[in-house]
Amino acid sequence: MPTTTIADATPATSGRWPVPEERRMVTVLFVDIVGSTALVTRLDPEDVRTLQRAYFDTVGEVLRRWHGVVEKYIGDAVMALFGARDSDGFDAYRAVRAGLEIQRALDRRAVAGGPRLRVRIGVATGEAVVDLAGARDGGHGAASGAVITTAARLQEYAAPGGVALCAATHRATAGLVEQRRVPPVALAGKASPVDVWHATALVRPAPVRHDGPFLGRRREMAAARDQIVRAVRDRRPRWVSLVGPAGSGRSRLLHELSRSVATVDAVAVRWCVARCLPYPDHPLAPVAELVRGFAGLRATDPPAWVRRRLGTALAGLVPPERLPAAGSTLARLVARPDGADPADAGLAGAAALWREMLLALAARQPVVVAVDDVDRAAPEVTGFLRALLAEATDRRLPLAVVTAHRPQWAEPSPVPWTPVDLRPLGPVDSGRLLRHLLRRAGRPVALADRLLPLVGGSPGHAAAYVRSLVEGADNAADLPVPEPVRRAVDARLDRLDGDQRATLMAVASRVAACPAPTVDRLLDWAPGRARPVLRSLVALGLLAARPTGGYAVAEAVVRQVAYGRLPRAVRAEFARRAAAAPPRPGPAPVPAARPAPVPATPTPMTAIGAPAHHTPSLVMSRRSTGAPPPAAPPPSPMPARPPVGAPARHPSTLTPMTGRRPTGRPAPTASTPATSRRSTSTPVPTAATPPVVTAHPPAGARTAPAPNPATTRPAGERDRPSPPARPSRLRVVPLRSPWPSTQRPPASDPGSRCRGLAKAAGDAGGEVRWRAARDGGADGGAGAGRGRTPSVRAPARAAA
Numbered sequence: 001m002p003t004t005t006i007a008d009a010t011p012a013t014s015g016r017w018p019v020p021e022e023r024r025m026v027t028v029l030f031v032d033i034v035g036s037t038a039l040v041t042r043l044d045p046e047d048v049r050t051l052q053r054a055y056f057d058t059v060g061e062v063l064r065r066w067h068g069v070v071e072k073y074i075g076d077a078v079m080a081l082f083g084a085r086d087s088d089g090f091d092a093y094r095a096v097r098a099g100l101e102i103q104r105a106l107d108r109r110a111v112a113g114g115p116r117l118r119v120r121i122g123v124a125t126g127e128a129v130v131d132l133a134g135a136r137d138g139g140h141g142a143a144s145g146a147v148i149t150t151a152a153r154l155q156e157y158a159a160p161g162g163v164a165l166c167a168a169t170h171r172a173t174a175g176l177v178e179q180r181r182v183p184p185v186a187l188a189g190k191a192s193p194v195d196v197w198h199a200t201a202l203v204r205p206a207p208v209r210h211d212g213p214f215l216g217r218r219r220e221m222a223a224a225r226d227q228i229v230r231a232v233r234d235r236r237p238r239w240v241s242l243v244g245p246a247g248s249g250r251s252r253l254l255h256e257l258s259r260s261v262a263t264v265d266a267v268a269v270r271w272c273v274a275r276c277l278p279y280p281d282h283p284l285a286p287v288a289e290l291v292r293g294f295a296g297l298r299a300t301d302p303p304a305w306v307r308r309r310l311g312t313a314l315a316g317l318v319p320p321e322r323l324p325a326a327g328s329t330l331a332r333l334v335a336r337p338d339g340a341d342p343a344d345a346g347l348a349g350a351a352a353l354w355r356e357m358l359l360a361l362a363a364r365q366p367v368v369v370a371v372d373d374v375d376r377a378a379p380e381v382t383g384f385l386r387a388l389l390a391e392a393t394d395r396r397l398p399l400a401v402v403t404a405h406r407p408q409w410a411e412p413s414p415v416p417w418t419p420v421d422l423r424p425l426g427p428v429d430s431g432r433l434l435r436h437l438l439r440r441a442g443r444p445v446a447l448a449d450r451l452l453p454l455v456g457g458s459p460g461h462a463a464a465y466v467r468s469l470v471e472g473a474d475n476a477a478d479l480p481v482p483e484p485v486r487r488a489v490d491a492r493l494d495r496l497d498g499d500q501r502a503t504l505m506a507v508a509s510r511v512a513a514c515p516a517p518t519v520d521r522l523l524d525w526a527p528g529r530a531r532p533v534l535r536s537l538v539a540l541g542l543l544a545a546r547p548t549g550g551y552a553v554a555e556a557v558v559r560q561v562a563y564g565r566l567p568r569a570v571r572a573e574f575a576r577r578a579a580a581a582p583p584r585p586g587p588a589p590v591p592a593a594r595p596a597p598v599p600a601t602p603t604p605m606t607a608i609g610a611p612a613h614h615t616p617s618l619v620m621s622r623r624s625t626g627a628p629p630p631a632a633p634p635p636s637p638m639p640a641r642p643p644v645g646a647p648a649r650h651p652s653t654l655t656p657m658t659g660r661r662p663t664g665r666p667a668p669t670a671s672t673p674a675t676s677r678r679s680t681s682t683p684v685p686t687a688a689t690p691p692v693v694t695a696h697p698p699a700g701a702r703t704a705p706a707p708n709p710a711t712t713r714p715a716g717e718r719d720r721p722s723p724p725a726r727p728s729r730l731r732v733v734p735l736r737s738p739w740p741s742t743q744r745p746p747a748s749d750p751g752s753r754c755r756g757l758a759k760a761a762g763d764a765g766g767e768v769r770w771r772a773a774r775d776g777g778a779d780g781g782a783g784a785g786r787g788r789t790p791s792v793r794a795p796a797r798a799a800a
Contacts, residue, residue: 157185296313465485
């Protein structure tokens with residue numbers, strides 16, 4: 001077998017799992033013979049040997065039938081593990097069922113002429129470290145933990161032939177097993193007394209109450225209802241499956257469907273609903289539940305009352321001469337014989353008779369046969385439903401079959417088959433549900449924000465977290481995973497194969513997104529082995545791919561449970577291997593491109609030195625005419641003469657409007673005609689063309705938008721006359737003078753330069769308006785420009 005070394009130098013046999021050991025929630029059963037010392041003292045050694053063989057064989061058969069692993073034999077005691085290797089969420093229930101059956105099996109297999117054996121049984125549930133490869137019959141030392149000692153001590157306080165349960169086992173089997181609480185007992189090594197319950201018998205669970213709000217399932221409700229209504233109206237039977245994981249609200253949706261589709265076209269619909277219990281008494285127990293619900297029977301009704309009620313319910317469906325025989329046959333099915341043979345001809349005949357009764361009922365009114373948790377049912381149940389659907393299709397009866405199950409149900413899909421997937425609730429619906437549950441439980445509604453990331457959109461998880469707060473948790477900061485949620489997640493993880501489970505645990509050990517090479521390094525795999533496993537986990541909804549290329553666990557509670565399964569030594573080894581990993585190579589940095597040098601050419605606009613913190617940037621431009629404008633040269637630091645129309649005594653910083661041309665568009669030249677209605681060049685204003693004075697905003701202010709490339713005229717339209725242009729809309733930028741209104745500004749004052757340029761524009765035909773600055777007061781008249789802002793507008797261009 002392959003070996004994997006983690007955290008130490010001792011190779012651990014990995015078997016099917018790359019991670020050899022796990023911290024798991026297991027249920028331990030400990031059974032011991034009452035008065036064994038006195039018994040073996042008075043018997044001959046050969047008789048003791050014969051008695052022990054019969055005892056061990058009987059106990060082992062019962063334990064293996066309930067999927068338990070016999071870990072060891074200690075004298076005349078037997079210790080078994082449930083959930084040590086594979087968990088289905090009902091490990092404690094299977095252990096209690098095995099404990100209740102062991103005494104009956106010993107009574108049936110008593111040795112002729114030998115003494116009657118009485119046993120005491122203790123069942124405890126808790127966390128243990130399990131050697132996965134050694135979790136098999138006879139695997140001594142496969143599990144370690146205090147739960148083993150607790151089970152051994154509990155059996156001492158069980159009655160002869162009875163089963164004693166710890167508190168965790170009691171909570172896991174509540175509603176499934178009849179239990180009686182006894183006074184707390186002081187176990188050796190325990191600091192405080194331990195609560196103990198005695199299991200007495202099995203009970204049929206009471207109907208589940210659905211009194212909370214029904215949130216976030218409108219789409220699924222409408223889809224399922226539409227299929228049922230179509231099956232009834234068209235008289236074409238259909239199979240509708242409500243598919244979702246444990247806690248997704250399948251049972252609640254089925255309950256709401258039965259209330260919503262009570263009638264179709266004013267015709268009453270008869271619903272026959274059954275629920276598959278875990279590990280039923282006989283394979284056809286859900287079919288018997290359908291009969292019991294149809295006739296209004298209870299599990300504790302006497303046989304005479306059962307036959308009477310069946311005769312009344314079947315009246316009109318079978319001929320009167322066949323009514324007594326039909327009632328007796330169905331009464332045998334309802335009796336629920338313990339350990340009935342699946343091949344019993346009597347039970348098979350009773351199921352066939354009930355199928356005929358359903359078809360006869362569908363001929364009189366629409367019928368919906370619904371089975372909840374059908375993935376727990378035996379193949380005989382699904383065969384019954386398939387035969388019912390096939391015969392109803394042949395007869396064109398108004399009948400529909402509705403089932404609820406988890407996504408991993410391996411039963412082949414019937415035809416026609418319509419699945420309705422129940423996806424996780426959204427954050428809004430999950431928050432509303434949490435607030436309702438917290439308010440009803442008397443807890444602060446503010447805890448919903450902390451619980452929201454933990455519930456993962458599961459209504460069942462939300463109810464479990466709120467219940468854990470009610471049962472003693474102080475707050476949701478360090479709230480452990482509730483036991484029902486832990487059992488559901490454990491069962492979900494154990495349905496994975498070895499590589500998938502180990503990969504999920506490796507990803508859960510990392511806080512950040514974990515790429516595939518890191519998973520290979522953590523598990524000591526060959527490069528590339530983890531990539532297909534990661535993709536399969538994403539398809540199952542357990543992992544989520546990040547944009548950075550790594551993977552993370554999709555749900556917080558799944559990550560918490562998966563990481564909690566890793567022993568401390570494995571966590572430390574994962575951390576060491578992750579720290580020793582080389583850094584991931586990133587893309588090579590791209591060197592910044594340097595702009596090409598632009599030759600200096602004379603510019604018709606002069607930059608005259610002025611203080612940078614006082615000088616605004618003013619640009620003079622004109623609209624394009626029919627002739628191509630001169631080339632727009634780059635800015636030049638060389639001084640030149642001031643522009644025409646501007647007073648020489650008012651210096652200003654003048655720059656061409658090269659910044660208004662879109663990036664990547666070449667500047668027009670003398671040899672290349674302009675292709676835009678708005679010229680991007682900056683010619684010197686003349687008397688024929690009045691200038692437009694535009695004030696550039698200072699640093700940090702919003703700039704005017706660039707011209708739209710969509711307005712560019714094609715080359716073939718350059719010679720056409722241009723349409724009349726709308727008046728330009730120029731931004732008004734405050735240019736407030738820093739000088740008080742009582743002083744005359746010097747020649748270097750930017751306000752003086754602004755007034756000079758505005759005067760030149762007004763003389764050329766432009767429009768100049770003054771308004772008060774936002775943060776200054778205007779003094780009017782001669783004080784124009786001091787504390788006021790010029791608004792300069794260009795004259796409208798005439799049509800060509």
